Amino acid sequence: xxxxxxxxxxxxxxxxxxxxxxxxxxxxxxxxxxxxxxxxxxxxxxxxxxxxxxxxxxxxxxxxxxxxxxxxxxxxxxxxxxxxxxxxxxxxxxxxxxxxxxxxxxxxxxxxxxxxxxxxxxxxxxxxxxxxxxxxxxxxxxxxxxxxxxxxxxxxxxxxxxxxxxxxxxxxxxxxxxxxxxxxxxxxxxxxxxxxxxxxxxxxxxxxxxxxxxxxxxxxxxxxxxxxxxxxxxxxxxxxxxxxxxxxxxxxxxxxxxxxxxxxxxxxxxxxxxxxxxxxxxxxxxxxxxxxxxxxxxxxxxxxxxxxxxxxxxxxxxxxxxxxxxxxxxxxxxxxxxxxxxxxx
Amino acid sequence: xxxxxxxxxxxxxxxxxxxxxxxxxxxxxxxxxxxxxxxxxxxxxxxxxxxxxxxxxxxxxxxxxxxxxxxxxxxxxxxxxxxxxxxxxxxxxxxxxxxxxxxxxxxxxxxxxxxxxxxxxxxxxxxxxxxxxxxxxxxxxxxxxxxxxxxxxxxxxxxxxxxxxxxxxxxxxxxxxxxxxxxxxxxxxxxxxxxxxxxxxxxxxxxxxxxxxxxxxxxxxxxxxxxxxxxxxxxxxxxxxxxxxxxxxxxxxxxxxxxxxxxxxxxxxxxxxxxxxxxxxxxxxxxxxxxxxxxxxxxxxxxxxxxxxxxxxxxxxxxxxxxxxxxxxxxxxxxxxxxxxxxxxxxxxxxxxxxxxxxxxxxxxxxxxxxxxxxxxxxxxxxxxxxxxxxxxxxxxxxxxxxxxxxxxxxxxxxxxxxxxxxxxxxxxxxxxxxxxxxxxxxxxxxxx
Numbered sequence: 001x002x003x004x005x006x007x008x009x010x011x012x013x014x015x016x017x018x019x020x021x022x023x024x025x026x027x028x029x030x031x032x033x034x035x036x037x038x039x040x041x042x043x044x045x046x047x048x049x050x051x052x053x054x055x056x057x058x059x060x061x062x063x064x065x066x067x068x069x070x071x072x073x074x075x076x077x078x079x080x081x082x083x084x085x086x087x088x089x090x091x092x093x094x095x096x097x098x099x100x101x102x103x104x105x106x107x108x109x110x111x112x113x114x115x116x117x118x119x120x121x122x123x124x125x126x127x128x129x130x131x132x133x134x135x136x137x138x139x140x141x142x143x144x145x146x147x148x149x150x151x152x153x154x155x156x157x158x159x160x161x162x163x164x165x166x167x168x169x170x171x172x173x174x175x176x177x178x179x180x181x182x183x184x185x186x187x188x189x190x191x192x193x194x195x196x197x198x199x200x201x202x203x204x205x206x207x208x209x210x211x212x213x214x215x216x217x218x219x220x221x222x223x224x225x226x227x228x229x230x231x232x233x234x235x236x237x238x239x240x241x242x243x244x245x246x247x248x249x250x251x252x253x254x255x256x257x258x259x260x261x262x263x264x265x266x267x268x269x270x271x272x273x274x275x276x277x278x279x280x281x282x283x284x285x286x287x288x289x290x291x292x293x294x295x296x297x298x299x300x301x302x303x304x305x306x307x308x309x310x311x312x313x314x315x316x317x318x319x320x321x322x323x324x325x326x327x328x329x330x331x332x333x334x335x336x337x338x339x340x341x342x343x344x345x
Numbered sequence: 346x347x348x349x350x351x352x353x354x355x356x357x358x359x360x361x362x363x364x365x366x367x368x369x370x371x372x373x374x375x376x377x378x379x380x381x382x383x384x385x386x387x388x389x390x391x392x393x394x395x396x397x398x399x400x401x402x403x404x405x406x407x408x409x410x411x412x413x414x415x416x417x418x419x420x421x422x423x424x425x426x427x428x429x430x431x432x433x434x435x436x437x438x439x440x441x442x443x444x445x446x447x448x449x450x451x452x453x454x455x456x457x458x459x460x461x462x463x464x465x466x467x468x469x470x471x472x473x474x475x476x477x478x479x480x481x482x483x484x485x486x487x488x489x490x491x492x493x494x495x496x497x498x499x500x501x502x503x504x505x506x507x508x509x510x511x512x513x514x515x516x517x518x519x520x521x522x523x524x525x526x527x528x529x530x531x532x533x534x535x536x537x538x539x540x541x542x543x544x545x546x547x548x549x550x551x552x553x554x555x556x557x558x559x560x561x562x563x564x565x566x567x568x569x570x571x572x573x574x575x576x577x578x579x580x581x582x583x584x585x586x587x588x589x590x591x592x593x594x595x596x597x598x599x600x601x602x603x604x605x606x607x608x609x610x611x612x613x614x615x616x617x618x619x620x621x622x623x624x625x626x627x628x629x630x631x632x633x634x635x636x637x638x639x640x641x642x643x644x645x646x647x648x649x650x651x652x653x654x655x656x657x658x659x660x661x662x663x664x665x666x667x668x669x670x671x672x673x674x675x676x677x678x679x680x681x682x683x684x685x686x687x688x689x690x691x692x693x694x695x696x697x698x699x700x701x702x703x704x705x706x707x708x709x710x711x712x713x714x715x716x717x718x719x720x721x722x723x724x725x726x727x728x729x730x731x732x733x734x735x736x737x738x739x740x741x742x743x744x745x746x747x748x749x750x751x752x753x754x755x756x757x758x759x760x761x762x763x764x765x766x767x768x769x770x771x772x773x774x775x776x777x778x779x780x781x782x783x784x785x786x787x788x789x790x791x792x793x794x
Contacts, residue, residue: 011664011699012678014764016750017671017692018356018508019700023757024708075704082708122708122758216715271711271724315725322742323580323719324590 024121028081030212034205035088035261041201042194045151046096050194054091057103061087064111074120082121086110089129089261092195093254093301094136096149097162102140106132126308127265130258130301137301151197153189154179165192167253171297175239176248185251196254206260215264218276219283223259224250226284234288255287258300268308275311275318282307347546348585349571352718354751356574356672358547359631361638362514366627368642369655371418371443375646376428377403378438381685382476383483384410389439395422398450400622402472403439412474412484416441417624417644419448429679431649431668431688438683441646452620460617463493466534473616474623474686479577479606480669482687485613489534492603498587499537500597501528502606503544503551504570504577507670510690511640512627513607517544517551520611521558527614529563531605541586543568545576574672575749579604581718593745608689623686630656634663634693643684649691650680663693671698672750702759713752713762719745723752723762730765735772743769 042050065083069076077083090106110132115124136144147162154163157179164172166180180190188198195202209215231246240248250256263269263283270279283303290299321330380386387404391397397416404414420443427435452472459465471486479502505513516524532540542560544552546569555567568586570576580591582604589600597604608626615621624645630652631638639656649666653659666677669689684691713723721742729737746766753762 008662008664008680010666010676010678010680012676013665013701014761014767015671015673015675015748016754016763017665017667017674017676017694018698019754019759020354020356020757023700023702023759024706027708027710027757077706080706121706123706266708266710271709271714271722273715319741320714320720320722322593322721322745323584324593324595324745326590329592 024080027214028085030209030214031085034208037201037204038092038195038198041188041198045153045188045197046149049096052100053094053096053098053103053194054088056100057091057107058084058087060104061107061111064108068112068116077120080121083111086128090132092257093133093193094144095193098143102136102143106136109135122267124267126305127262127268130262130305134301134305148191150191151189163191166190167297170248170252171291182247193254196257199251199256202256202260218273219264219269219280220259222277222280223263223283226281227255227287230288253298253300255300258304263304268311270311270314272315272318275314278314279307279311282310347569347571349573349576350581350584350718352716353573353575354716354755356508356754359508360511362511364638364640366515366640366642371644372647372651373443375418375441375443375644376438376648376683377414377417377646378430378436378685379404379414380436381414381482382412384408387414389425389437391422391439393422393425397422397441398448400624401450410484410487412476414474415622415624417646418443419446420444429682431677431682431685433678454620455617460530461533463534463536466530466617469616470613475609475612475616476686477606478608478612478626478687480687480689485609492598493536495598496535496601496603497537498602499532499535499540500582500586500602500604501540501542501610502577502582502604503542504582506545506574506576507672509631509692510629510670512629512689514548514551515627515640516607516611517548517555521554523614524611525558525560525563525565527610528565530613530617531610532564535603538564540565541568543570543582543586545570545572547572575718575751578747578749628684628688629690632693633695633697634659634661636660645686646683648681648683649677652691653693661695664696665694667692667694672754700759705759707760708758710757712755716751716755718749718751721746727760727762727765730769738769744773
């Protein structure tokens with residue numbers, strides 16, 4: 001008996017010997033679950049077109065992820081589901097009537113250039129989906145933002161195939177059409193990119209992510225809060241009151257999708273909670289500036305990409321003091337540094 | 346309101362305090378290592394062929410940081426030789442053939458006057474071989490002596506925040522009065538007015554029971570604490586109970602606090618009131634290789650293979666033997682190694698508990714930062730570790746990591762965080778030792794000139 005047991009080769013490992021159930025795959029699955037309401041709204045409003053765009057995008061994202069890892073002889077990584085998330089997020093920023101090759105080009109840029117060339121999951125410094133979108137916007141802007149299909153919810157009210165989005169009205173000329181009430185925009189009865197129209201669906205997803213502790217409140221709250229406050233202070237004009245204007249700002253464009261799902265991307269946002277607050281604030285300021293003064297009304301995409309580039313510096317700035325270091329200790333350290341500087345002079 | 350600290354995780358607790366204590370029949374041969382504490386290992390006092398009694402001192406070292414070891418059974422010494430030690434390596438051990446008579450040779454219980462005399466208590470604690478039985482195994486008498494005059498807050502650790510372990514909880518439930526008397530002895534020995542007993546709220550029955558026995562009479566206050574790992578870590582325990590933060594690199598005594606574990610206090614009670622040295626303890630035996638967990642009152646020196654047999658045998662092939670709790674416990678390398686004074690748990694884990702990732706990729710989620718009780722930034726420490734950038738690792742305070750494992754536990758990418766930091770710390774220690782040796786050699790050269 002004893003001899004038999006000795007033949008068992010025992011594993012030896014440093015602590016901890018147990019780990020949480022939640023792994024990367026589970027987190028990505030949670031993000032997909034959180035996106036489900038927005039996906040359902042997209043399919044309801046735009047029908048088969050929406051499904052086609054999303055399916056193409058997800059399939060090509062997974063293909064590029066698999067193909068790149070295979071081609072470069074690296075370990076397979078598609079089962080962490082991150083490519084599915086990137087593909088779906090990119091599709092959700094596209095109009096339903098965009099040509100089918102657009103998501104393929106977009107996911108190639110997102111997965112291969114932005115993500116895999118820098119080492120794959122966690123190593124990229126730009127959000128792949130947003131970088132893919134920015135690349136598409138710069139290269140094929142007419143195919144992407146030229147015209148938006150009228151959603152099913154407005155078919156009875158509007159006698160057209162395509163129409164202008166509330167966002168382009170808000171930052172363009174003319175007054176807001178009466179069909180764009182706050183309620184209809186909140187529910188998603190407006191033209192726009194697939195996943196960006198229904199604030200309600202995105203909020204449900206966001207709450208799910210918070211409950212599952214996939215994200216913390218810091219980035220979305222400071223991002224949306226900043227946009228709301230700045231719009232309240234500097235916004236308004238024409239027929240819209242300041243309060244109304246601020247609410248329309250929150251409900252239109254890709255802001256809600258970006259603040260909940262894009263800005264909270266792990267790899268490209270700060271890891272410290274204080275840093276996340278600053279990062280969200282920066283995203284908010286840039287979004288308002290770009291929307292108001294930029295040539296293009298959609299500000300959230302570029303705002304987040306710019307803040308992505310600052311994440312590393314923000315994390316460095318919010319380097320924490322370890323347990324046991326009191327305020328007095330920090331002040332004493334500062335005083336000692338000052339004294340040393342003066343002595344050097 | 347219950348007390349706690351910032352950070353921490355909630356592992357699956359897997360506790361089974363409702364399972365009554367099983368007394369494990371001592372094995373035919375016990376193996377008693379001469380090193381069951383931090384500090385100078387003992388020299389064997391017996392030789393092959395000697396007859397020993399249960400409780401007889403069989404190893405000692407006069408060095409101040411040491412603790413004697415005692416025979417846990419009566420019988421004949423059949424070998425004095427290096428044997429596998431639970432913490433790895435081969436360590437000089439005394440092997441005793443059990444005669445199953447359990448002939449005792451305990452010390453005289455302390456008189457009432459002696460139990461009021463700090464010096465008498467401390468001498469007895471040392472003689473009984475009491476060490477930190479929470480797992481640190483630091484000689485208790487030395488620890489208390491070092492705190493006299495400096496320490497004004499005595500903290501008793503009843504958090505038992507590690508999953509699987511029930512020994513402290515069962516001691517509270519089964520021997521509440523003895524436990525309070527033991528804490529009183531530690532309090533008197535430490536020269537303080539009051540002891541604070543921090544207990545996690547998942548042991549509410551024990552808190553109520555202890556409170557019903559008027560702990561104030563013994564100079565003890567029970568402090569309920571939130572259930573969170575690592576509540577029982579020394580620094581977190583001191584912070585939760587006294588609000589004081591131990592300085593980086595410092596000891597609790599630096600802020601006037603000393604932490605003594607529940608089981609240690611009970612061992613001190615046994616040493617002073619019954620004259621019984623540390624020869625047995627409750628070991629929580631569990632893991633998926635066994636059919637059911639067992640709370641086993643086990644003699645020191647019982648080999649793990651025998652312990653597993655007594656606990657029902659394996660239903661699955663074990664892959665790891667974890668000593669202590671699964672969060673900070675280390676792995677034994679041999680089934681022949683015996684349990685020692687500091688072994689609070691023996692867990693036989695199979696691949697069911699294993700969540701190892703062959704090629705992990707950090708996703709920078711920052712979940713490690715949120716849970717670190719030392720407020721460190723494991724994600725960056727690991728990044729610098731994988732680059733071999735030791736300067737920056739030090740800048741990010743890797744040496745303040747006490748290896749609680751919270752970051753690695755919570756890591757969805759399964760990065761070997763704690764492993765990396767432990768390795769890095771060992772390298773820093775080796776470097777410091779090398780530099781010290783070089784400096785000493787230089788000084789000696791200088792002196793020769």
